[in-house]
Amino acid sequence: MADLVLQFSSEQLLEILALAPNATAIYTGEELIIQTANDAMINFWGKDRRVIGRPLEQAVPELRGQPFIPIMQTVWRSGETYIGKDKEAKLFVDGKLQTFYFDFIYRPLKDEQGKVYCILHTASDVTAYYLNRRELEKSRENESDLLEEQQVMNEELLAINAELQATLKEQASTNEYLAETQLVLRALVNKHAESEGRFRFMVQQAPVAICILMGRRLQIESANDRMLNIFGKTSNIIGKNLSKALPELEGQPYLELLDKVYLTGETYYGKEGVARIEHNGQLTDGYFDFIYKPLLDENRRTTCVIVVAVEVTAQVNARKKLQKAEEQLRFAIEAANVGTWFINGNTNEFIPSVRLKEMFGYAADEELSLDEALNLIHKDYRDQVIRAIEATMTKGEPYNVEYPITGDDDSIRWVRSYGKHEHDINGGAPHFSGIMIDITEQKLDDIRKNDFIGMVSHELKTPLTSLKGYVQILGSKARKQEDAFMASALQKAEIQVNKMSSLINGFLNVSRLESGKIILDKQYFRVDEIIRDIIDDTLITSTNHTITLHPCGPFSVYADQEKIEAVISNLLSNAIKYSPGSKNIEITCKLCGDAVQISVSDEGMGIRKEDMEKLFERYYRVEGKLTKDISGFGIGLYLSAEIIARHGGKIWVESEVGKGSVFHFSLPLTAQP
Numbered sequence: 102m103a104d105l106v107l108q109f110s111s112e113q114l115l116e117i118l119a120l121a122p123n124a125t126a127i128y129t130g131e132e133l134i135i136q137t138a139n140d141a142m143i144n145f146w147g148k149d150r151r152v153i154g155r156p157l158e159q160a161v162p163e164l165r166g167q168p169f170i171p172i173m174q175t176v177w178r179s180g181e182t183y184i185g186k187d188k189e190a191k192l193f194v195d196g197k198l199q200t201f202y203f204d205f206i207y208r209p210l211k212d213e214q215g216k217v218y219c220i221l222h223t224a225s226d227v228t229a230y231y232l233n234r235r236e237l238e239k240s241r242e243n244e245s246d247l248l249e250e251q252q253v254m255n256e257e258l259l260a261i262n263a264e265l266q267a268t269l270k271e272q273a274s275t276n277e278y279l280a281e282t283q284l285v286l287r288a289l290v291n292k293h294a295e296s297e298g299r300f301r302f303m304v305q306q307a308p309v310a311i312c313i314l315m316g317r318r319l320q321i322e323s324a325n326d327r328m329l330n331i332f333g334k335t336s337n338i339i340g341k342n343l344s345k346a347l348p349e350l351e352g353q354p355y356l357e358l359l360d361k362v363y364l365t366g367e368t369y370y371g372k373e374g375v376a377r378i379e380h381n382g383q384l385t386d387g388y389f390d391f392i393y394k395p396l397l398d399e400n401r402r403t404t405c406v407i408v409v410a411v412e413v414t415a416q417v418n419a420r421k422k423l424q425k426a427e428e429q430l431r432f433a434i435e436a437a438n439v440g441t442w443f444i445n446g447n448t449n450e451f452i453p454s455v456r457l458k459e460m461f462g463y464a465a466d467e468e469l470s471l472d473e474a475l476n477l478i479h480k481d482y483r484d485q486v487i488r489a490i491e492a493t494m495t496k497g498e499p500y501n502v503e504y505p506i507t508g509d510d511d512s513i514r515w516v517r518s519y520g521k522h523e524h525d526i527n528g529g530a531p532h533f534s535g536i537m538i539d540i541t542e543q544k545l546d547d548i549r550k551n552d553f554i555g556m557v558s559h560e561l562k563t564p565l566t567s568l569k570g571y572v573q574i575l576g577s578k579a580r581k582q583e584d585a586f587m588a589s590a591l592q593k594a595e596i597q598v599n600k601m602s603s604l605i606n607g608f609l610n611v612s613r614l615e616s617g618k619i620i621l622d623k624q625y626f627r628v629d630e631i632i633r634d635i636i637d638d639t640l641i642t643s644t645n646h647t648i649t650l651h652p653c654g655p656f657s658v659y660a661d662q663e664k665i666e667a668v669i670s671n672l673l674s675n676a677i678k679y680s681p682g683s684k685n686i687e688i689t690c691k692l693c694g695d696a697v698q699i700s701v702s703d704e705g706m707g708i709r710k711e712d713m714e715k716l717f718e719r720y721y722r723v724e725g726k727l728t729k730d731i732s733g734f735g736i737g738l739y740l741s742a743e744i745i746a747r748h749g750g751k752i753w754v755e756s757e758v759g760k761g762s763v764f765h766f767s768l769p770l771t772a773q774p
Contacts, residue, residue, distance in 0.1 A: 124224040131177050133157040133170065136219065145201070145224060147194035163193050173220055176207045180217050183207040187231055202231040233423055239523065239534070310410040317363050319343040319356075322405065331387070331410060333380035349379050362393045363403045369393040373417055388417040439536045444471065446494060446522070446531030457537055460516060462508045479505040479513070486518075493522045494533050503540070515544035568598055621661040621747060628690055628697055628768075629653040631662065635669050636688070643677050646684050653690035656697045658768050664744045665768070668752075671737040672701040672764045680705025680761065695770055696750065702763040708756040716754060717742035741766070 124141035152160035185205045205224035209217040312324035338346035371391040391410040395403040440457030451471035463469045482504035493500040500520035505513045520535025576591035636648050676686045683704040717738050745752045745766050756762035
């Protein structure tokens with residue numbers, strides 16, 4: 102047996118190195134002369150075996166200007182190993198320059214005096230893992246705006262991404278193992294004259310699973326601990342035929358493959374092969390990359406088979422989970438009837454989904470450009486959408502717009518779009534992506550509801566105006582007749598009629614606002630003057646509160662005076678309603694940059710954080726024990742927010758439960774057009 106091992110030539114062992122499962126190459130000299138490279142490495146370069154013996158820069162000229170050759174030259178001079186992870190490389194493959202990502206190791210091999218005599222280069226193509234991870238990160242941000250089912254998938258994708266990261270770390274570790282294996286095999290070449298015991302020791306210490314099978318019966322001549330772990334067996338199987346040592350292989354393709362390798366003398370490469378092996382009395386499936394390498398005598402007859410294996414079960418399972426999650430995500434998007442889009446921030450390339458094309462009236466196989474899509478938006482909303490897109494792509498503002506699309510037959514489809522602008526952390530192009538939902542039925546229901554509210558509100562105004570007139574006449578007669586009780590009762594009745602009139606006007610304004618019929622009648626007016634008038638009117642009907650106006654400069658704004666008065670009156674009325682146990686209400690008016698800011702503060706019950714986020718939504722009311730007896734329909738703050746927005750201003754609230762609230766709004770100090 103010792104004679105058999107000593108007969109392995111340097112060429113044979115170099116051939117084993119050349120056929121290792123990872124891409125491998127060996128260079129010498131600072132010029133990096135390619136001494137050998139296996140098929141996997143040559144395939145990475147997109148070249149053929151004519152590169153052997155040439156300097157790397159001449160053999161693979163596209164590497165000029167990339168960092169790899171300078172790094173290897175540094176390794177040659179310093180004698181220090183360099184490990185690269187997820188590194189981008191541009192290579193001519195299949196006739197075109199393409200971008201790949203690799204994990205690799207540049208390991209200097211030294212002689213006994215410590216002088217570097219060659220560089221061992223091993224590499225793994227991780228392009229698919231890298232791009233999948235990038236796409237996963239992109240999709241994860243968009244999923245947060247989808248349905249609840251998609252949010253659950255986000256959590257799954259995060260878990261899968263964590264597993265994938267762990268898998269990549271394992272793969273990097275495996276690469277180091279493989280690199281060490283190459284060193285072992287190189288040592289075998291240099292030390293081929295050493296004893297059989299030395300050879301067995303090196304096989305045992307190899308960082309990958311190795312076993313040697315003798316003869317056609319595949320007798321297990323030796324197997325290191327890593328291979329025994331894969332087999333799920335102990336060293337007791339040494340000397341047994343493989344079919345007896347692992348009876349579970351019966352019916353699987355591996356025994357037949359080994360026999361074919363033995364008969365043909367041709368090496369077999371396996372990629373992610375699944376094998377069912379018994380561990381602790383239970384059959385389990387594992388995935389492996391492996392090589393069956395026959396060793397031939399001088400007559401070209403097979404003497405044994407060397408088996409080298411690396412377990413890749415974790416990587417395969419992680420990829421399958423990622424693929425499953427992506428399929429589930431696509432299914433969820435399709436099931437939700439949601440359209441999606443992607444815009445390249447550098448090229449403005451517009452990539453719509455099939456469903457989004459359908460929303461714009463296009464067939465799945467038709468091209469839809471961004472300009473064509475914008476032109477199909479109703480002309481009254483087109484500029485608004487364009488401004489929103491520009492604000493998202495230039496300022497990073499969230500994209501959330503609602504607008505109608507006009508079809509070729511003048512039909513209207515209402516949609517709501519959500520999107521976000523992202524900068525690629527890995528140096529790729531920024532992009533703007535999002536989803537679009539068809540809300541036609543919901544919008545039509547809202548329009549019909551608003552029309553109904555507007556019609557009813559309009560019809561109620563006439564009898565209410567008459568009722569108010571009768572109450573005022575009766576009140577005048579009661580005062581003339583000095584009937585104090587009747588005069589007081591009619592005064593209270595007039596207050597209630599005014600409240601009802603204000604409520605009906607509110608509903609009517611909501612209807613006009615959402616149908617686009619509300620018009621701003623802008624003019625110049627003094628803010629401090631209208632605040633004082635509103636305070637005076639309020640104190641007539643509210644005698645239990647003290648309203649303090651802090652010094653306010655003579656600020657003039659160009660706005661709709663009646664509507665701004667309505668906003669201030671609403672905020673002041675709310676401050677009174679929601680602070681029944683405290684008397685002090687304060688109003689401030691100050692200049693902030695190019696805007697005037699008005700604030701109304703109270704010491705009332707305050708607002709919870711979860712309510713503040715929805716406070717300015719239509720018909721939203723704060724519910725609780727303290728507010729159950731306070732009347733209202735939740736339209737005052739909604740109308741106020743819309744009025745301020747249409748003036749180009751902002752409205753917001755600060756509050757603490759039990760301590761009170763401060764409502765602020767600002768108006769720009771713009772000149773008259």
